[in-house]
Amino acid sequence: MSLEIYWGSGSPFAWRVLLTAELKGVPYVSKQLEFSKKEHKADSYLLLNPRGEVPTLKDGVTVLTESIAIMTYLDMKFPSPLLFGSTPIETARIWSWISIAMYHYEAMSNRLVVPIFEKTVHQCADDMRSAAVLLHNEWSGLEKALSTNACVVGDSISAADIVIFTYLAYLLRIVGREIVTPLDLGFHPLATRYPSISAWCRRIEKIKGYDNAFPPHWRT
Ligand SMILES: N[C@@H](CCC(=O)N[C@@H](CS)C(=O)NCC(=O)O)C(=O)O
Incomplete structure (x- = not known):
């Protein structure tokens, strides 16, 4: 099952997760949320990210919030190229x-x-x-x-x-x-x-x- 990345255009936090996934060639389903429509505050999204912020990553039943935590997860799961160092x-x-x-x-x-x-x-x-x-x-x-x-x-x-x-x-x-x-x-x-x-x-x-x-x- 593909990863899902929830993001909003212009968020630097979401952008760093998308860039990490793209750089590593990770296949993912893009779930863009429209800030202007308050999609990041919808009840269904708050179940994934109770702060109503982007980004969020969903990998099967695993849900992760916080951009740097998500980057770390992607780095361990898809180590090429390694982004958090090798020594x-x-x-x-x-x-x-x-x-x-x-x-x-x-x-x-x-x-x-x-x-x-x-x-x-x-x-x-x-x-x-x-x-x-x-x-x-x-x-x-x-x-x-x-x-x-x-x-x-x-x-x-x-x-x-x-x-x-x-x-x-x-x-x-x-x-x-x-x-x-x-x-x-x-x-x-x-x-x-x-x-x-x-x-x-x-x-x-x-x-x-x-x-x-x-x-x-x-x-x-
Ligand atoms: N510490 C969080 C910050 C995420 C964050 O602040 N996202 C902003 C977009 S730049 C957001 O979704 N704000 C919506 C809100 O707070 O209502 C991370 O690194 O993921």
């Missing part, structure tokens, strides 16, 4: 970067994204500028790592690349909105401040399955 130090370094993304990048990014979604940019401008400074500091560390490595950890794509890339691309898209331009947060154009991150993004865009996993509504 203790490699796995630890991958987790170190994933942890930085989860605890630092996401926290700061939320301070930028939430006011944009909630249309409170003017009221939150000072906090958004402070969050941007902190995030730039974090991204400087990423820029440094990518100036010597092709990928976040070494030269092979890992879960760290997928987790960081999908969130970074999502953030860049949201802070690229016109309403944010007057704040001059310094994320665009990416290549000016972050040439190595920008080159890495171009490399990720060439990985197997990238186009299939790309959020469809971002194409329009």
